[in-house]
Amino acid sequence: QLACLSDSARVSSGPWLSLSSRFLEPVYLVEIQCPEHAMGGIYSVLNQRRGHVIGEEQRPGTPLYNIKAYLPVMESFGFTAVLRAATAGQAFPQSVFDHWQQFTGNPLEAGTKANQIALNIRKRKGLSAELPDLDRYMDKL
Numbered sequence: 001q002l003a004c005l006s007d008s009a010r011v012s013s014g015p016w017l018s019l020s021s022r023f024l025e026p027v028y029l030v031e032i033q034c035p036e037h038a039m040g041g042i043y044s045v046l047n048q049r050r051g052h053v054i055g056e057e058q059r060p061g062t063p064l065y066n067i068k069a070y071l072p073v074m075e076s077f078g079f080t081a082v083l084r085a086a087t088a089g090q091a092f093p094q095s096v097f098d099h100w101q102q103f104t105g106n107p108l109e110a111g112t113k114a115n116q117i118a119l120n121i122r123k124r125k126g127l128s129a130e131l132p133d134l135d136r137y138m139d140k141l
Contacts (some may be wrong), residue, residue: 022102024116026073029098032083034091035063042067049075049082054058067089 030051032042039056046053051071058065071079076095083091105114108131119129 004016009111013071016121018104021107023107023117024070025103027101028076028095030069030071030076030079030093032067032069032091033058033059033064034093036065038087038090039065039067042083042091045083045086046071047081051075065134070101071095072101074096074137129134 034042036058038043043053045051049071052070053067055068056065079095080093083093098102103114105112107114107118109115111117118131122131123129
């Protein structure tokens with residue numbers, strides 16, 4: 001019975017390696033409140049962290065602006081501290097999960113950022129550093 005499980009694992013894993021694989025990454029919706037003169041620092045920090053602005057509007061009756069942006073969760077660690085430093089403490093972000101998006105790059109192509117992430121995950125899980133070859137899953141009669 002164990003041999004059957006091993007064979008079925010090989011059969012089901014092989015085709016996945018022949019496809020063009022992609023990662024999905026979680027993305028935050030970030031709402032930032034700030035005065036107008038601090039907006040340049042916000043745009044700078046978002047660009048450095050693969051974020052992009054989807055909306056900007058002034059709050060009626062106040063000098064404050066609300067900026068809405070998408071920011072990958074992987075880039076959000078330390079975001080608040082860097083944002084506060086870039087705006088002299090005048091920006092106030094709030095983040096909430098919004099959606100999943102496809103990570104650019106193929107994890108099976110050596111040298112891409114997606115490949116580096118795949119190798120780091122394999123190392124963390126105790127798997128071999130290199131990705132398995134497709135020949136490993138071919139039936140040998």
